Amino acid sequence: MSSKFLVVFAIVLFSFSCSNSSKKIIYIADAKVDCEGVAPQKCLQIKEEGKTDWTYFYDQIEGFDYEKGFFYKLKVEVTKIENPAADGSSLHYKLIEVLAKSKVPIILDEGSWLVTRIKNRDSFGRNPFIKIDLSQNEINGNTSCNRFSAKIAVKNNKVDISELSSTEMLCKDIDVESAFLEALKSISSYTLNEEKLQLLDENKNVLIECDYLKHE
Structure with a gap:
């Protein structure tokens, strides 16, 4: 041969x-x-x-x-x-x-995420939390006062949040809610490492940082 x-x-x-x-x-x-x-x-x-x-x-x-x-x-x-x-x-x-x-999910839509920082603020009377369901393209949770919901599209590490709405109950610590909702509108990507989820703006600045919560 x-x-x-x-x-x-x-x-x-x-x-x-x-x-x-x-x-x-x-x-x-x-x-x-x-x-x-x-x-x-x-x-x-x-x-x-x-x-x-x-x-x-x-x-x-x-x-x-x-x-x-x-x-x-x-x-x-x-x-x-x-x-x-x-x-x-x-x-x-x-x-x-x-x-x-x-030990925590390597993907977004498992369990819930407790907000521990919004921009430079890391102290809250009541922490907001986030839950993401990519099968329905939904993100919802609590702003620290009101319930919120929105549509979310995730591709690779890019994030697009739209149709954001919330209930309108009056709250004592309304500045936390305002900062949280404003930050959500500017999110364009995320990183997920160890127990930290970071939601970033288009310049890679951390807008919201979260810790993992157990399955509900």
């Missing part, structure tokens, strides 16, 4: 292999849940980057050791399996890299 043929064969084999695999970013939730496969079992909950809904994950991820109580952001290689077993998966997952591991 000539060396030229071997090179061509290797290129064809490599191209075929690549066409059957892809790389994805996925998130893993902090607890397994009851699910129904061939028999009742416990499944991981995963969410692909850019998706809004959690789904049950019945497969294994080669090279990944799951630890209960932690959220993960993973880069994985997904390969299509030719002629899978009748009760087997048609996809094979292999860990490429653990991008993040945290």
Whole structure:
């Protein structure tokens, strides 16, 4: 067999292999849940980057050791399996890299967020809080006095908040509410590290900083 043929064969084999695999970013939730496969079992909950809904994950991820109580952001290689077993998966997952591991969510729409700072202010009679539901493109919560709601669009780390409204109950500490609502209108991006969510303006200045609250 000539060396030229071997090179061509290797290129064809490599191209075929690549066409059957892809790389994805996925998130893993902090607890397994009851699910129904061939028999009742416990499944991981995963969410692909850019998706809004959690789904049950019945497969294994080669090279990944799951630890209960932690959220993960993973880069994985997904390969299509030719002629899978009748009760087997048609996809094979292999860990490429653990991008993040945290005791708190690595995504926005899990639990609630307690506001601990608005611009330079970090002391409140009552702290505002935020809850985000990306499946409905909604953000809501409390301003420290009134309930508020708005539409939110998130793409990568970019944020757009619109249709902001709130109830109109009179409050003693109304300046906190005013500062909070004004800051919300100017948010254009976010960062999420460890237990801190930071909502930033277009110049990357921190407008609102939050701590994670447990699931409601």
